Amino acid sequence: MTNMEKYVKVFTDTLDISEEQTKGLQYTAIPAWDSVGHMALIAGLEDTFDIMMDTDDIIDFNSFEKGIEILGNNYDVEF
Amino acid sequence: MMWNFKKYSQNTALETADSRMTYEELEQAGNELAESMGRCLVFSLCTNSIGSVVGYTGFIQNKTVPLLLSAHLDKKLLLSLADTYHPSYFWYPEEVDIMAAGITGNVVFEKHGYCLLKSDYSDKEQTLYSELALLLTTSGSTGSPKLVRQSYENIKTNTEQIVEYLKIDSLERPVTTLPMNYTYGLSIINSHLMVGASVCLTDSTIMQKEFWNFFKEKKCTSFSGVPYTYEMLDKLRFYRMDLPYLKTMTQAGGKLSTELHKKFAEYALQSGKNFVVMYGQCEATARMGYLPPEYALQKQGSMGIAIPKGHFMLIDDSGNEILDSGVSGELVYEGKNVTLGYAEKREDLLNGDEFEGKLKTGDLAERDSDGFYYIVGRKKRFLKIYGNRVNLDEVEKLIKSSYSQLECACCGTDDHMDIFITNGTAADKVKAFAAQKTGLNPAAFHMYVIENIPKNEAGKTLYGELKKYSQ
Numbered sequence: 001m002t003n004m005e006k007y008v009k010v011f012t013d014t015l016d017i018s019e020e021q022t023k024g025l026q027y028t029a030i031p032a033w034d035s036v037g038h039m040a041l042i043a044g045l046e047d048t049f050d051i052m053m054d055t056d057d058i059i060d061f062n063s064f065e066k067g068i069e070i071l072g073n074n075y076d077v078e079f
Numbered sequence: 080m081m082w083n084f085k086k087y088s089q090n091t092a093l094e095t096a097d098s099r100m101t102y103e104e105l106e107q108a109g110n111e112l113a114e115s116m117g118r119c120l121v122f123s124l125c126t127n128s129i130g131s132v133v134g135y136t137g138f139i140q141n142k143t144v145p146l147l148l149s150a151h152l153d154k155k156l157l158l159s160l161a162d163t164y165h166p167s168y169f170w171y172p173e174e175v176d177i178m179a180a181g182i183t184g185n186v187v188f189e190k191h192g193y194c195l196l197k198s199d200y201s202d203k204e205q206t207l208y209s210e211l212a213l214l215l216t217t218s219g220s221t222g223s224p225k226l227v228r229q230s231y232e233n234i235k236t237n238t239e240q241i242v243e244y245l246k247i248d249s250l251e252r253p254v255t256t257l258p259m260n261y262t263y264g265l266s267i268i269n270s271h272l273m274v275g276a277s278v279c280l281t282d283s284t285i286m287q288k289e290f291w292n293f294f295k296e297k298k299c300t301s302f303s304g305v306p307y308t309y310e311m312l313d314k315l316r317f318y319r320m321d322l323p324y325l326k327t328m329t330q331a332g333g334k335l336s337t338e339l340h341k342k343f344a345e346y347a348l349q350s351g352k353n354f355v356v357m358y359g360q361c362e363a364t365a366r367m368g369y370l371p372p373e374y375a376l377q378k379q380g381s382m383g384i385a386i387p388k389g390h391f392m393l394i395d396d397s398g399n400e401i402l403d404s405g406v407s408g409e410l411v412y413e414g415k416n417v418t419l420g421y422a423e424k425r426e427d428l429l430n431g432d433e434f435e436g437k438l439k440t441g442d443l444a445e446r447d448s449d450g451f452y453y454i455v456g457r458k459k460r461f462l463k464i465y466g467n468r469v470n471l472d473e474v475e476k477l478i479k480s481s482y483s484q485l486e487c488a489c490c491g492t493d494d495h496m497d498i499f500i501t502n503g504t505a506a507d508k509v510k511a512f513a514a515q516k517t518g519l520n521p522a523a524f525h526m527y528v529i530e531n532i533p534k535n536e537a538g539k540t541l542y543g544e545l546k547k548y549s550q
Contacts, residue, residue, distance in 0.1 A: 016511075016521055027287065035286040036465060036520035039311050055315045059288045 003049075004079050007071070010044040011064065027062040051075045081139050081212075081235060087275030090249060093129050095280045096293055100129055102275065109137025112188060112195065116143045116168060119205045120214075120428070122161065124150040124171035125260040127280045130193030132268060134170040135259065139234070144207055144428075145170075146214040146226065147260035153516060154180035163224045164425050167201035170194070207428050214422065215262055215361050223473050227361045228419040228428070234269060237364035237416035240386045241270040244369055245327065245355065249275035252324075254299040256285060256308060261466070263331050266365035267303055285311055291320075298324040305332030305466025307494060309339050318346045331357040331366075332466030333493055334454050337380040344375035358382035358454070361468075362438050364416040367391070368452060381451040389414035391452060393444060407455050410444040413437050460542075463493045464523050471496070477516050478509055485509075486532045490542045490549075496524050497549045503528040525549065 001009070011022045015032040027033055033041070042058050045051070049071065053061075057070050071077040084092070088103035100108070112133060121138060123145040125131045131150075138145040146164065148157065150172050158180045161169075169184070171177055173194050184198035210230040217225045241247070247270055255278065257264030271278050279297045283290040285308065294302075302325070304312070309330060328343065335343075335356060347354035354375045358368035368391065370383030385391045393401040393408035401408040413436055420433030443456035460471045471489040474496070478487045485502040487509070500509055506526040514521040533544040 014522075031514065031518075032521055034520055035284040035311060036307070036522055038286040039314055040522055042314070055317075055320065056288075058315055059286060059291060062287065 003077055004068075006048050007045070007068065007077075007079070010041065010048055014040045014044050022064050025064040045071070049075065049077050051077075081231060081238075081269075082136065082272050084136075084140075084272075087249065090275045091277040092272060093132055093278050093280055094252075094297055095129060096289075098129065100133075102272075105133065105136060106140070108133045108191065109140055111137075112170075112190070113137035113141035113143050116141065118142050118207060119144070119167035119201070120164060120207065121145050121168040121170055122157075122164075122166045123147050123260075124152070124169070124175060124177075125258060126150045126172055127255040127259060127264075127282045128172070128192060129280065130172065130191035131259060132278070132280065133191050134193060135265075135268070136272065138170075139212060139231075143168075144211055144214065146216075147265065148216065149258055149260050149518065150175055151518060153518065156516070158182060160224060161198070161200065164226075164428070165200035166198060167205055169196040169198060171196070208419070208431055210431070211419065211428060214428075215260070215265075217361060217421070217468065217470075223470065224423055226422045228422050228430070229364055230419050230432070233364045233416050233418050236388070236414070237266065237366055238269045238273050240388060240414075240416065241266055241366055242273055243387050244371075245270070245329070247271060247274050247276060251276040251301060251326075252279055252297060252299050253301045253303070254279045254290075254294055254297070255281060256302045256304055257332075257466070261332075262361040262365045263303065263305070263359065263466070266359075269365075285315070294322070300324055301327040301329065303329045303331070306330070306335045306339070306463075307465045309335055309343060313339060313342065318342075325352055327353045327355065327372075329355045329357055331359055333463035334380075334382070340379045341376070344379065347372065348376060356382055358452075360438070360440060362418050362434070362440075363412055363414070364418055366416070367412045367414070367438075367440075370451070374451070378447075378449075378451050381447070381453050383451060385412065385414070389416065391444075391446075393446060394439075404446050404448045407443050407445045409458055410440045410442045410452065410454070411437065412440060460490075462491055462496055464496060464517075464519055465494065467517075467519065469496065469517060469519070474498075474513060474517065478513065481512060482509060488532045488540045488542065488545060490545055491525070494523060497527060497545070498524055499527045499529055499532060499545055499548070501529065501532060 061067050084102040084106040090102050091099050092102045092105040093100045123134050184196045186194050187197045188195035212231040213229040214226045259265050281293050343354045353372040355372050356370040359366040368383045390413045392411050395408050417434050417436050417438045441459040442454050445453050462469050475489045485500050488499045491497040510524050510526050513524050527548050533541040
């Protein structure tokens with residue numbers, strides 16, 4: 001699986017959504033991505049990419065696209 | 080009058096990211112809204128915003144009785160509550176389309192981002208018990224018609240108790256981390272407005288940058304959280320944040336794990352802050368117990384002692400008081416903050432005091448030899464999920480009434496509900512349904528498909544047998 005596929009899979013598994021729904025998805029745009037869902041999402045990404053995210057990155061992570069940017073810039077995940 | 084706003088007229092009462100309101104303005108705004116409404120019932124759909132607080136305080140000060148509900152309450156549940164209680168008015172954020180829920184009437188006032196709708200129920204008779212001040216839901220979000228009836232004396236007493244044990248003064252600046260239709264969130268607003276402090280209102284969550292920017296910019300001095308909030312803060316590695324103005328962290332809404340209790344107590348000790356574990360229920364207005372912060376480390380896992388002018392005792396199955404330490408029994412609380420009782424239908428709003436100052440909490444507790452209490456279990460069938468009380472029988476009933484072709488049983492532990500059903504093809508649907516009806520994140524629900532729900536000869540579900548599936 002490519003990193004992008006893995007990234008998408010964390011979203012679809014954690015938030016119980018389809019791949020199409022991930023594009024442009026924003027925090028709190030769907031009920032499943034509330035603070036509880038956010039915590040599960042971060043835990044999923046940390047496991048998948050074997051990273052430990054910083055506080056600032058966790059709270060800055062407010063959309064599907066922003067997450068790609070954060071993982072790419074700060075955690076050397078290549079997309 | 081509940082609050083003496085005149086005493087603090089020039090203090091800031093409320094602040095949001097882009098506006099503020101003094102006590103004088105809050106009083107005027109509340110009167111402008113509620114003065115002409117008179118003694119009647121209003122459904123107030125809450126957010127952490129100025130309009131929502133203006134409504135709440137205006138209603139209470141003017142003897143209009145509000146039922147506080149979440150602005151995000153499922154529309155069907157809202158209509159069913161309205162059909163049960165016939166409110167004369169609805170006070171709701173302008174972005175909420177309550178007509179879509181099937182509620183009819185005319186908008187008679189609009190301000191602070193909120194609308195006041197005079198409903199078509201208002202023609203019906205509107206008698207209310209003279210001491211009735213406020214109604215709150217018992218079960219957060221399942222839309223059960225069961226409400227708790229709180230009197231003016233209940234609110235005033237409990238607010239004074241909280242001000243006393245948390246030593247709240249006019250310099251405090253709490254941030255709202257909880258919804259105000261939730262008794263714990265409301266108690267923070269009540270107690271800080273009592274002493275002329277400034278409540279910082281935000282609907283953003285601790286998982287958002289906006290929240291922390293707001294927190295720092297407003298120099299907030301305290302926040303409150305349910306166990307799940309503390310799990311999130313732990314995950315955020317909160318201990319490393321630089322929050323020089325933060326003085327007090329309070330916790331209620333369920334039992335915090337001993338591990339997290341220890342972590343936050345240690346953090347508080349090292350950083351010179353107070354960490355206060357507390358215990359309460361809507362039936363006692365809000366608060367019944369607290370662990371004085373100086374004991375936070377020494378008494379890990381304890382919810383503390385009774386609040387000032389309150390009294391705890393433990394009783395055994397036959398109702399006799401347990402005097403020995405280390406023996407568990409049902410926790411009973413006595414105090415003037417014990418509410419009037421429940422309501423399940425409109426006529427119940429005429430009822431007087433039924434609890435008579437004494438509340439059987441339904442929680443099982445133990446007392447240590449120093450007199451500190453520890454919650455060890457629960458007598459009733461409910462879970463606390465993200466701080467919300469969720470009645471298991473009510474969820475079962477909701478599922479059965481919408482999915483008649485299957486059998487269902489609910490049990491679980493706090494923050495994790497296990498739903499057992501007998502039809503595998505419906506699992507995803509039932510999970511989504513439960514999440515929608517309760518307003519809780521689907522992650523709280525774990526589905527199990529089994530062949531038969533175990534029952535005894537009388538047809539009662541054997542919940543103990545279900546545990547083997549979820550372990």
